[in-house]
Amino acid sequence: MSSHHVTFGDDPFPQAEAGPSTSSYPSAGPSIHPDRLALNATLLETKKPKNKSEAQKNREKKKLKKRRKLEQAKKAAAPKTNKREWKPDPVLEALKRSTGVESIDSTESVKDERKKKKKEKQQEAEEDEADETSDGDEQLDGESEKEKRRREKREKREKRERKEKRRLEREARDNAAALEDGETHVGQEETDGDVQMEQDNLPEQQQVEYDDEGGSADEDDDARQSSPEPLEAFPLPRSAPAPAPEVLARQGLPTGLEDAEFIDQSLRLALDELQAPVKTASGEVKEMKGLSERMKEKLRETGVEDLFAVQAAILPQLLSLRLNPFPYDKLHDYLISAPTGSGKTLAYAIPIIEILQTRITTRLRALIVLPTRDLVVQVRETLEVLAKGTGLNIGSVTGQHSFTQEQSQLVADMETPLLGGSSKLDILIATPGRLMDHLASTPNFTLQHLRFLIIDEADRLLNQSFQNWLSQVLSYINPPDPPRPLPEGFNLQPWDKVASAWMEGMGLVSREEEWNESVPVTCQKFLFSATLTRDPSKVASLSLTSPKYYIVQSSQLPSIPYNIGETFSFPSTLSEKMLILPSALKPLNLIHLIYSTEFGINSGLIFTKSVESSQRLLNLLTFFNDAYINAGRKVVVSGYTGEMKAGERRRVLSDFGEGKINLLVCSDLIARGMDLPTVSNVISYDVPLDMRKYVHRVGRTARAGREGTAWTLVEKQEALHFKGMMNTAGHLKAIRKVKVKEDDLADYRESYEIAMRRLKEHYGRDA
């Protein structure tokens, strides 16, 4: 008969298969606990055959064979003194200790288990017998009946094997847990309840299977007691769920910049209503501080009655700042994104002047960095108007004047080494390149007393390297930093408030008694732009302290707190239009915009892609103006490019402001920051290459709450790129498409052809 049957003498604890511990005893065979061997012996003795039929005799023979095999196994498994010492099963021992029972054999659970196993085997033997007796019948009933029984038997066997496998797996798991517990909870009683709890902890599916199989907690418990030490089970490797894109984008961003505070662009605050709370060390509001009467007067003189949104939002926080902050004062750095022409200059100029005017000695306390000379001139003019009567000294370095001229403006003494420098200025406005030159080569010029660092048009400046200007400036503000190279023989110790430990470390001077002196950083940084970035890689270089982030925009627009990239703010008074046209018709369409009664653009800026293109277009428009006899009015056009001398540019701007010039054809030089109140139209003759350029170009109109229109001439082949760019910025819907019929251009054709001929003559045959 089948040799798969489990009969008497089979080891009910098949350790060799189940326990990984066998691998540690390869030559001596599996380690069998003596309690188990005793149990096997008992099982063998109690099994006796009842009948002596032929079949039974055969079975007895088989059993005898197996018994012999088992005895051989016992011998092999018995502890061998010359090889390895028998070690008690740690789980069994822990259980013995916890229950106080010396022999596990004597526990009820083990006895029950044995009885159960015995019963199972008896049943199996009886089944076998029945199979054998029915063999003859099977032949009569045909092959199918026999096969059915065999299949049933096979299934039963497989089920048993599955059950056994699961039991062994559970055993291994539980043993691992029991081993750990055995160390710490030896004294705890392991009751049926505990076992049930363990079962409860199994995954649901496993629990169901366990119940279905009819296994008991006791059986499980016994198996656990006698099982060998298992290998530690490691969880299978699993890939972690991918973080959300917005979470990734915020990686490395200072906490304060994670969420922006949105300010409605239409917010206004009367000058008299501005109140800034002055707080005590405990945070209580001591008093409210408003604008000084002198400042209000100056503002009214320049036409400012109310504060614009950006000013109303941040002035209440800045006005109460102290010139020399107390140690408990919480100082923040600020990132402010506000539309073009929304009054960002006054947002920093007012508090700087209000705070610095209380100073006693002149020291360089405010540094304003701007990307172009023209902007430096413009901001200096604004500051000078507001600071009139305060005694504050304002200067600028741009490279427009000679280096020595600028040096004499910056420092009073360049001969004597002075620890605290010798600044002649309270406020300095500079372009980054020239600032670097003075930091490197102007004796007694120092940034150690800076209270405010303003970076206007910050996105542009952060993208400019200029001898690594930003990190250089920061290192001159915040010691420790490497001492700068000084002119030969000039033995200057440039710091008068740096940490003495650092001073000594640099071999500058020994001031041991001041070693414990801490140097609080009191310089606050302010970054302004209409296209400000929160890109962590850029922001990181600023070493911001408790930064705050404000976005001024129309309340109609959705707040996008997760937008980590650039924010583009537009004035609410701006209307935007685009003409999509064949490139050959671009000049005629521009002429139509200028000369037609429908559009009649008589004041504005025309942007081209380069200085060269500006000059070409300027010539064409000049020649056309000369040739166009139906105009009824003449249009005065002039150029404004970086190639022009500073004086010439100033004169052009002044004429434009006075209305002597109607149109300025310019390169992107003027696109940023320039405040020309008379600009009612901006025409992008060549499409801007990126969104940032577009924002700054169109921002030359619709400033300070005035109405303005921006036009973009888009060649057909550029339309996809331009529209895509606008769409990405969520701005496409704001731009209205305008169509000009070819018939409308007919009126200009003759004069245009004359102008083109003259242009060709001007540039030679290939023009």
Ligand SMILES: Nc1ncnc2c1ncn2[C@@H]1O[C@H](COP(=O)(O)OP(=O)(O)OP(=O)(O)O)[C@@H](O)[C@H]1O
């Ligand atoms: N509260 C105010 N009331 C009236 N006019 C104001 C006020 N604040 C600023 N202005 C005027 O608004 C104009 C634009 O201001 P400013 O040049 O500071 O704008 P901006 O935000 O710096 O623009 P850009 O981003 O283009 O540099 C200036 O002419 C300024 O005098």
